[in-house]
Amino acid sequence: MKTALALGVLTVAVAAMTHRVAAQTPAPAPAWAVPGEEVVDPYAVSDANAGATPLADRAVFEAFHGKAGIDRIIDDLVDRSFTDPRTKDIFVAFDRVRIKRTLSEQVCHVLGGGCAYTGRDMAAAHKDMGLVGSDMNALVENLQLAMDREGVPFGAQNRLLAKLAPMKREMSTR
């Protein structure tokens, strides 16, 4: 895991350096990317980008049915976000494959599941989207529906929401 991460950081760093000259040829995909994922502009990879410290108590991660449960929830959430009339126009221009992977990593990391988060920080990821409070509420509602579908108890759902809620300040105006 560690070596893969180091390798990845290296790839990103190299990509950053060669970015100008190699503008025509796409940068190689980092080690953690999944098939079908678009390559994004380089950034510094760090768990701190997840925007919240992990929960110490494993019970919540287990209530989410581990990484497999989180994958199902995020799959559902992201699919809902791409079809919900309240959010689809924001999502349409972006890479569904990557969002699913990084969002699932983030939730797993925050719930103390031991996953590394390899995505961008919340301010960078949502820059220029013009997100407002009602976008956030729409996403939270869809996340609640996805967690309900996975059978996550309401109290455990709220443990995650309490971690995610303050991130609103990083990504939206109000």
Next chain:
Amino acid sequence: MRIFHSLALAVASVLALAGSARAADLRPQSKLLLTGGVSNVEGAGGGGLASWATTTGYGAAQGVGANLHATGAKLDDYELRSWGAAAGLFDRVEVSYARQAFDTGKTGALLGIGKGFTFHQDIWGAKAVLVGDAIYDQDRLLPQIAVGVQHKNNDRDGLVAALGARSDKGTDYYLAATELLLAQSLLINGTVRSTAANQFGLLGFGGPNGGRSTQVEGSVAWLASKRLAFGAEYRSKPDNLAFARENDAVDVFAAYALNKNLSVTAAYVDLGDIATFKNQRGLYLSLQAGF
């Protein structure tokens, strides 16, 4: 109860309003279920007895929300009814109106004012959020804080004066702090109120024992699910009149949101002694319809 009938009619017009708010791209119904509180006894967004720092309805920072409510409480010797309307604007401001009816029923005859004698009161309210975001500031201890005003006008001027009240009109000012502890699924509210109201104003304002004083309100609610909350509340009241003692009020409640258009609150309230009749307790039922 009669008031619930006229509510049905009013719901239709509110829903039509919701449609036009959507057409105007005001993003209605974008807040999460129950997060505006329900309509309390004075028509403000809160619990049953307390006014909270949240704004009513389902309009978030970019939208407006509005609702109508009808409430009835059957106490041992009296009946309290109320209906009203409220709107929340941009998650910052709330305006409300409520009309309360305090029906003395058979007790009216025993009090010598006539069977079915009913006091009415109009309450005009406004509330503004000063700081904080109860829902999203989960990493901060600072609660959402709001200031509010409620202007009350009683229609039984002569009688409340005869009972010893100094006025049939009065204005309450309050400061409310609401904190949602999401990780614990708990909502906590504390409010301080400056008021001279006797029995919420239904028996006038001020009296031989005093005028304006500072009173407190507290609510604790446990969120059992997205739609269902259970809670308990306490509210202190002045004791200004000489002919009868006034006590503090408590309630336990359950609030259920069927969806963003309809919620029901059921409570068991204890308003204490009212006009010499002891221990006025009973069932409180409130319907709220809006967007």
